[in-house]
């Protein structure tokens with residue numbers, strides 16, 4: 001509710017000055033709870049509890065770590081500031097773009113815990129809350145610093161309560177791709193994922209790119225696949241969920257920005273149409289066991305619903321999936 005939240009100040013992971021919702025407790029101290037969005041946005045300190053243990057405590061006991069308080073309105077924990085700010089921005093993206101009230105569309109509280117583990121190069125949605133590592137300073141900085149990472153993780157929460165795409169093989173790759181697509185939509189200035197917190201010592205790189213996946217390589221397959229014929233079919237990474245996601249990522253990129261890919265030309269229809277198509281496909285047509293071909297059908301149906309059967313949007317969807325070899 002609006003009245004309780006006051007404005008807090010602090011510096012985020014990237015050194016950016018931030019303002020965000022906080023509340024004042026009975027003891028007169030302020031804490032990182034923003035009551036102005038749904039049932040609230042609340043950020044905690046995991047005290048470097050290891051990810052495995054923390055995850056158990058969170059799932060079994062609802063443990064979230066310790067309250068982060070300040071006796072004034074300035075908060076000096078950059079990882080916590082960024083988690084609070086970025087969660088609010090992702091909340092606002094889904095509210096403003098699709099009228100969705102938090103991940104469950106019922107205003108569910110967005111809980112984040114930062115400083116999980118020591119040098120943990122990861123972040124996750126564990127089915128109940130967000131978990132962020134601080135990174136080891138080489139591979140990653142505190143992962144809550146990247147809006148696209150938070151958009152990626154909170155989209156896992158939405159996928160879990162809508163399509164429920166099983167996290168393995170093709171449905172798992174779609175699960176990952178949907179998170180990358182909306183991560184790239186929330187962090188609108190590029191088509192990279194994690195660039196703001198990935199390898200602080202290296203300029204211009206990222207964890208993944210939707211624009212030209214094959215320009216990055218990974219340990220398992222080498223260049224990320226940008227065509228269905230190049231998909232990974234092994235057992236690693238839950239059957240390549242973070243690898244084959246690139247095939248659908250490329251399709252989404254082509255739908256939005258257009259391009260010619262393996263001699264197939266796509267006329268792009270922009271980010272606004274693309275996000276509406278994927279949101280409707282995710283929430284209305286995809287199911288737990290959807291595969292890549294069913295992803296194409298869901299996107300065609302969604303685009304047809306919104307823009308009409310003979311629209312440029314439907315044309316872009318068909319051309320993009322032809323370009324990446326998905327029938």
Ligand SMILES: O=C(NO)[C@]12CC[C@H](CC1)C2
Pocket residue numbers: 122123124143149152176194207242
């Ligand atoms: O793809 C992911 N999770 O499924 C990542 C890996 C590094 C960023 C934080 C979590 C993205």
Ligand SMILES: [Zn+2]
Pocket residue numbers: 152156176179
């Ligand atoms: Zn993910």
